[in-house]
Structures are given as C-alpha cells and as structure tokens.
Amino acid sequence: MDMEQAQRRGDLYLRWGLLGAGIELDGGKRTWHLAGARAWYDSRPRVLPDASTPGRANPAGSPDR
DSSP states (O other): EOOOOSOOOEEEEEETTTTTEEEETTTTTEEEEEEHHHHHHHHHHOOSTTTTTTTOOOOOSSSSO
C-alpha cells in the first residue's frame, strides 16, 4: 500500500472472527468489498514479493535463515 499524503492507493483485508471486509483505496475514493472479501483480496495483484521468496530480508533487516 502506498500511503503518501497526496495519493493513497492500496488494498486492505480486515478480519474479526468470522467477519471479513476488503477495502480498495484509490486516492480519495474507497470501495468496500463485503461479500467474498477474502476472494476479492486474494485476486488482487501483489505489489511486494511473497514472503516465501528466497533471499528476502526479514523486517529486522537480517537475511532469512
């Protein structure tokens, strides 16, 4: 998700127990996805590499073991 002040863009998936919601942010526009939220989120293109990508640094900055 790109969170610069002028242009917010990205996709969010929220879950609380059995309830799930997807939110698509595009500038000042928000689109909510309630029915099939997880399927919608999974179908969106990924911006960052998958966590299972070899050689990807962990959040602390040291390489994965």
